[in-house]
Amino acid sequence: MTTEVKDKGRWQRFLESDFFYAFKRSPVALVSFAVVCLLVLSAVFAPLIAPTNPFDPASLNLMDGFTPPLEPNAFTGNTFLLGTDDQGRDVFSTILYGMRVSLFVGVAAVLFAMVLGIVLGLVSGYFGGWTETIIMRVADVQLTFPSILVAMLIFGVAKGFTPVEYRDQMAIWVLILAIGLSDWVQFARVVRGATLVEKNKEYVAAARMIGRSPWAIMIKHILPNALSPVLVIATISLALAIIAEATLSFLGVGAPPTQPSLGTLIRIGQGFLFSGEWWILFFPACTLLALALSVNLLGDWLRDALNPRLR
Amino acid sequence: MSAYVTVRGLTRVFDVSKPWLNRVLEGRKKAFLTAVSDVDFEIEERTTYALVGESGSGKSTIGKMLVGLLNPSEGNVEVEGVNLMTEADADRIAASRSNIQMIFQDPYASLNPRWRVRDIIVEPVAAQGGKTEGLAEKLLEQVGLHASDAGKFPHEFSGGQRQRICIARSLASEPRLIVCDEPTSALDVSVQAQVLNLMSDLKDEFGLTYLLITHDLTVVRHMADRIGVLYLGRLVEEADPETLFNTPKHPYTQMLLSAAPRMDAFGREVPPPQGEIPDPIDPPSGCAFHPRCPIATDVCRKDRPAMRALAASKVACHLAE
Amino acid sequence: MTTPVLSIRNLSVEIPTRQGIVKPVDGVSYDVGKGEILGVVGESGAGKSMAGNAVIGLLNAPAHISGGEIWLNGRRIDPLKGEDMRRLRGKEIGMIFQDPLTSLNPLLTIGDQLTETMLTHLPISRKEARERAIAALEEVGIPGAAERIDSYPHEFSGGMRQRVVIALALCAEPSLVIADEPTTALDVSVQAQIISLLKRLCHERGTAVMLITHDMGVIAEAADRVAVMYAGRLAELGTVRDVLTVPQHPYTHGLMASTPLASQGRKRLHQIPGAMPRLHHMPDGCAFHPRCPHARDKCRAAPLPPVANERAACWFPMLPEEVQ
Numbered sequence: 032m033t034t035e036v037k038d039k040g041r042w043q044r045f046l047e048s049d050f051f052y053a054f055k056r057s058p059v060a061l062v063s064f065a066v067v068c069l070l071v072l073s074a075v076f077a078p079l080i081a082p083t084n085p086f087d088p089a090s091l092n093l094m095d096g097f098t099p100p101l102e103p104n105a106f107t108g109n110t111f112l113l114g115t116d117d118q119g120r121d122v123f124s125t126i127l128y129g130m131r132v133s134l135f136v137g138v139a140a141v142l143f144a145m146v147l148g149i150v151l152g153l154v155s156g157y158f159g160g161w162t163e164t165i166i167m168r169v170a171d172v173q174l175t176f177p178s179i180l181v182a183m184l185i186f187g188v189a190k191g192f193t194p195v196e197y198r199d200q201m202a203i204w205v206l207i208l209a210i211g212l213s214d215w216v217q218f219a220r221v222v223r224g225a226t227l228v229e230k231n232k233e234y235v236a237a238a239r240m241i242g243r244s245p246w247a248i249m250i251k252h253i254l255p256n257a258l259s260p261v262l263v264i265a266t267i268s269l270a271l272a273i274i275a276e277a278t279l280s281f282l283g284v285g286a287p288p289t290q291p292s293l294g295t296l297i298r299i300g301q302g303f304l305f306s307g308e309w310w311i312l313f314f315p316a317c318t319l320l321a322l323a324l325s326v327n328l329l330g331d332w333l334r335d336a337l338n339p340r341l342r
Numbered sequence: 343m344s345a346y347v348t349v350r351g352l353t354r355v356f357d358v359s360k361p362w363l364n365r366v367l368e369g370r371k372k373a374f375l376t377a378v379s380d381v382d383f384e385i386e387e388r389t390t391y392a393l394v395g396e397s398g399s400g401k402s403t404i405g406k407m408l409v410g411l412l413n414p415s416e417g418n419v420e421v422e423g424v425n426l427m428t429e430a431d432a433d434r435i436a437a438s439r440s441n442i443q444m445i446f447q448d449p450y451a452s453l454n455p456r457w458r459v460r461d462i463i464v465e466p467v468a469a470q471g472g473k474t475e476g477l478a479e480k481l482l483e484q485v486g487l488h489a490s491d492a493g494k495f496p497h498e499f500s501g502g503q504r505q506r507i508c509i510a511r512s513l514a515s516e517p518r519l520i521v522c523d524e525p526t527s528a529l530d531v532s533v534q535a536q537v538l539n540l541m542s543d544l545k546d547e548f549g550l551t552y553l554l555i556t557h558d559l560t561v562v563r564h565m566a567d568r569i570g571v572l573y574l575g576r577l578v579e580e581a582d583p584e585t586l587f588n589t590p591k592h593p594y595t596q597m598l599l600s601a602a603p604r605m606d607a608f609g610r611e612v613p614p615p616q617g618e619i620p621d622p623i624d625p626p627s628g629c630a631f632h633p634r635c636p637i638a639t640d641v642c643r644k645d646r647p648a649m650r651a652l653a654a655s656k657v658a659c660h661l662a663e
Numbered sequence: 664m665t666t667p668v669l670s671i672r673n674l675s676v677e678i679p680t681r682q683g684i685v686k687p688v689d690g691v692s693y694d695v696g697k698g699e700i701l702g703v704v705g706e707s708g709a710g711k712s713m714a715g716n717a718v719i720g721l722l723n724a725p726a727h728i729s730g731g732e733i734w735l736n737g738r739r740i741d742p743l744k745g746e747d748m749r750r751l752r753g754k755e756i757g758m759i760f761q762d763p764l765t766s767l768n769p770l771l772t773i774g775d776q777l778t779e780t781m782l783t784h785l786p787i788s789r790k791e792a793r794e795r796a797i798a799a800l801e802e803v804g805i806p807g808a809a810e811r812i813d814s815y816p817h818e819f820s821g822g823m824r825q826r827v828v829i830a831l832a833l834c835a836e837p838s839l840v841i842a843d844e845p846t847t848a849l850d851v852s853v854q855a856q857i858i859s860l861l862k863r864l865c866h867e868r869g870t871a872v873m874l875i876t877h878d879m880g881v882i883a884e885a886a887d888r889v890a891v892m893y894a895g896r897l898a899e900l901g902t903v904r905d906v907l908t909v910p911q912h913p914y915t916h917g918l919m920a921s922t923p924l925a926s927q928g929r930k931r932l933h934q935i936p937g938a939m940p941r942l943h944h945m946p947d948g949c950a951f952h953p954r955c956p957h958a959r960d961k962c963r964a965a966p967l968p969p970v971a972n973e974r975a976a977c978w979f980p981m982l983p984e985e986v987q
Contacts, residue, residue: 049482049681052681232451232452233446233447233448233451233452234451234452234453234454235466236406236411236444236446236452237444237446237452237511238454238465238469239411239467240409240411240443240444241440241465241466241470241515242436242439242469242470243465243469247469252454255454255456255457256454256455256456396850396851396852397770397850403705473834500938501707502938515911530706530877531706531877531879531918531921531922532706532917532918532934532935533706533923533938534921534959535921535922535923535932535933535934535935536934538932539931539932539934542931556852557851560880560922560923560924561923561956563923564923564929564932565929587922589976597852598851600855601851601854601855602851602855602880602884603854603855603858603880603881603884604879604880604882604884605879605880605883605907605919605924608883608903608904608907614852614855614856614858614859614860615852615855615856618820618823618852618853619850619852620820631843
């Protein structure tokens with residue numbers, strides 16, 4: 032029996048946990064976590080890191096256009112790490128700023144999907160009956176369409192309702208809404224499954240007996256015990272959301288050229304691929320690949336680490 | 343002494359039909375399971391009333407109806423003169439309910455694994471907006487744990503310690519009746535002894551009344567002041583432990599007592615009981631025990647026996663004497 | 664003296680973990696003779712099931728046998744692997760588990776499972792196997808065996824399923840049956856039926872049985888000899904009557920005294936203070952000393968005494984007059 036009086040803090044418990052132990056011993060987890068951190072930090076601090084602000088017309092010089100990576104420009108003699116595009120924008124800087132948009136859209140869309148899915152999953156799992164039937168049938172129907180089509184549909188409808196002058200401003204938010212709405216189903220399914228298991232446990236009966244309201248039981252008792260699978264799905268969804276956003280932007284229905292995401296950059300770069308300016312496409316594509324892959328690998332590892340059956 | 347709890351004609355029917363669509367497609371009727379059927383009993387204040395029965399006897403369902411986790415289909419539960427089924431005044435019902443607490447069977451499932459012990463124990467009080475300062479620490483010491491355990495999580499405790507935490511939680515709102523649903527059947531023998539002793543001590547200290555629900559006859563004999571034997575949702579016999587164990591009247595009670603393994607019965611060779619518990623969706627006619635009963639006659643197949651007084655016992659059997 | 668059917672010598676099982684190697688079974692030795700029921704009793708975590716699983720080679724990795732020997736009918740079986748071990752299970756060792764559903768394949772009829780097992784292990788024709796399967800089901804007391812042989816496991820009640828499992832465990836006529844908590848999931852009245860069945864069949868056929876349970880009452884009624892385990896070690900070994908009436912190990916005595924008995928009336932139950940040590944924090948010397956009322960310095964320091972000849976693994980066994 033320990034005589035320690037002080038409660039262990041969260042951080043201390045985390046450092047001693049099996050989870051952190053497994054993390055330290057997994058090269059895949061360490062590398063992908065490092066890559067994700069590097070990319071996220073450089074996106075967040077893009078204004079500090081980027082040599083130029085690619086969206087400030089004052090800093091642009093058309094003469095710098097089409098400079099290959101690490102070669103001095105024929106006219107101005109300027110050298111760029113990853114070259115420049117047709118308008119003389121530094122590709123490195125555009126990637127940093129583009130990643131910001133991509134990550135922001137991805138994270139916000141997943142958060143939106145997560146909140147929506149958790150609430151609907153909890154409600155359908157806890158109350159059952161007609162509520163559950165309706166929610167889960169809607170989810171089933173939505174699953175029969177590819178999520179990118181659902182996102183395009185929502186994007187199209189929402190765009191139709193937005194006044195023309197606000198379209199560019201609103202595009203990002205519409206994008207988040209579209210990707211989020213196409214993605215809530217898996218959260219709802221997982222949370223519903225966990226709720227069905229947890230609500231029959233005796234600690235829930237104990238809480239019901241002392242007269243706690245259904246919402247208090249769902250949020251305070253059941254949700255914390257359903258969070259690990261949600262975390263796994265959120266991570267994997269993040270990778271998918273980033274790709275979905277890139278796909279939409281690549282198809283020209285996503286982020287506007289005034290606020291380009293990685294997908295927009297790839298679309299722009301694609302036009303120059305066959306005329307030899309490969310770097311305009313290549314580097315944004317590599318960044319997208321690295322981002323999506325490392326988030327995905329991290330999610331896969333999380334799933335294994337949090338799955339008690341595999342431990 | 344007065345009856346603290348009075349249960350009259352308690353009945354619970356579960357709808358166990360398949361979903362609507364399956365019924366239509368397969369041409370099935372609705373199916374109902376009578377888990378508890380017309381049960382009467384009274385619990386005196388500061389005593390332990392035990393409900394014994396095998397699986398499917400409805401003992402846990404009765405406990406859940408008493409604490410309000412399930413609503414009875416028919417019948418009444420009266421606590422301290424307040425009829426919990428018909429009382430119109432919501433405040434009086436809430437007051438009576440807060441006097442009833444429950445201890446569950448599985449100490450691993452009955453504590454929320456994400457909560458600290460302190461929050462678990464004071465939840466019954468905190469949920470009603472009561473003062474919880476130092477309460478968890480005080481209760482933990484009362485159930486034989488350390489005040490410093492309040493900051494830990496359930497997984498840091500063994501099964502017996504968890505059951506102590508459950509007891510501490512059930513005491514938090516200062517209840518007068520605690521429904522104990524198989525409180526020790528998930529525990530090892532040596533730990534069971536610790537928990538049973540603790541329950542006895544707390545009963546004396548706080549003047550508690552227990553409804554003990556269990557299948558374990560040794561525990562019942564040790565703890566109970568009065569015992570009700572359930573078979574297929576019906577009360578078949580009721581008596582004090584001495585009478586019940588020495589002169590069981592109902593054939594089912596007799597069978598149960600002879601079948602229970604005994605520590606002093608080395609290599610005992612008794613004819614084991616015959617048959618198994620019937621399907622509660624389609625219970626036998628008349629007395630539910632008649633297909634297994636060695637002395638059953640025609641009247642047992644036709645009429646359900648009523649509870650009648652017989653010497654110091656009450657028994658629901660046409661033929662017992 | 665004839666060779667015992669099963670002989671376990673100094674068996675140890677190790678599991679490597681983050682906090683170091685733990686030994687859920689530590690130096691356990693016992694024999695089971697022909698037609699004998701050995702009860703292995705202990706509380707959860709005592710290592711009783713782990714020892715049974717070691718015998719049938721069903722330890723889950725990373726748990727492994729780290730020392731000792733297991734002999735079955737004069738043949739050493741602990742080094743056997745894969746195919747050899749699989750042939751041994753079913754043919755020479757029958758198994759009965761707590762939950763009958765896990766030992767029956769839900770997709771096959773019980774008749775298929777019985778005949779399949781017999782055809783694998785016995786030189787008989789399919790027709791013969793079916794006849795013997797019906798006979799086996801009749802023997803375990805399944806009414807209308809000839810009609811019910813083509814039923815699926817879910818069509819039986821819990822007690823009937825456990826009877827089928829017993830028929831399955833015995834159908835290849837093994838010399839040893841390992842029954843791990845065979846009645847824990849069953850009701851009292853059904854439990855009595857199953858125990859009486861197990862006893863009758865094994866005594867009739869001379870099958871050796873290792874009956875693993877936490878229930879002293881079951882041991883008292885069914886077993887001939889009993890091995891009491893505590894924290895992975897053998898605490899006491901002897902005939903049921905000796906061990907249960909005049910226990911020599913203070914742990915056995917504590918276990919007996921903490922069971923509510925009719926004769927004790929309603930006085931306070933005896934308590935063993937504390938809890939079984941966790942495997943990561945095994946005390947030095949005798950594992951029971953922190954909870955033992957009679958512990959002395961020798962118990963704290965010296966390793967366990969040899970248990971081969973003495974009945975109890977205790978430096979200071981209790982005398983009969985101390986017990987009452």
